[in-house]
Amino acid sequence: MVTPLKICQADYANVQHMNALIQLLDGYARDPMGGGEPLSEVARTNLPTALASRPFMFSVLAFDDAQGGMPVGLINCVEGFSTFACKPLVNVHDVVVASSHRGQRVGEQMLNFVAQLARDRGACKLTLEVLAGNTSAQKLYRRVGFENYQLDPRMGEAKFMQRWL
Structure with a gap:
């Protein structure tokens, strides 16, 4: 079932958009796939200004108009740069779909946008x-055309790593 949605690029100066973004991101943060902890008060307070000050960031929101404009989806993106292609790339940093709307192609519609x-x-x-354990997200990503990253199959697939500072 495909839910009819209003999907838009978030306006970081729009209070309704920022409330939706923080609500959805906090829900994701509380989920085991997001770490199981709520957003900090610092993040909740400063995120709208921090996002607005970074022109390489953009977010997409999904609202269910049949449910009174309820926010049901969020994707935060970061523009990077591919040196091999000498073109921008976009990293999909956070993908959030409200539990009430999972399985209704919300993520697919937002990713296409x-x-x-x-x-x-x-x-x-x-x-x-x-995450390796997030098989439902992996299924979605493959359905919309993502595949594991590799340059030369003999060298294997890339691994995502981090180092906290």
Whole structure:
């Protein structure tokens, strides 16, 4: 079932958009896939200003108008740069779908919208990272065209790593 949604690029100066973004991101943060902890008060307070000050960031929101404009989806994106292609790329950093709307193609609709915004920016590709245990997200990503990253199959697939500072 495909839920009819209003999908838009978030306006970081719009209070309704920022409330939706923080509500959805906090729900994701509390989920085991997001770490199981609520957003800090610092993040909740400063995120709208921090996002607005970074022109390489953009977010997409999904609202269910049949449910009174309820926010049901969020994707946060970071523009990067592919040195091999000498073009921008867009990293899909957070993908959030409200539990009430999972399985209704909300993520698919938002990712297709992100792909169009990325094309409009001249991006050569979308990238993302996903937890190995998040099989439902992996199924979605494959359905919309993502595949594991590799350059030379003999060298294997890329691994996402981090170092906290």
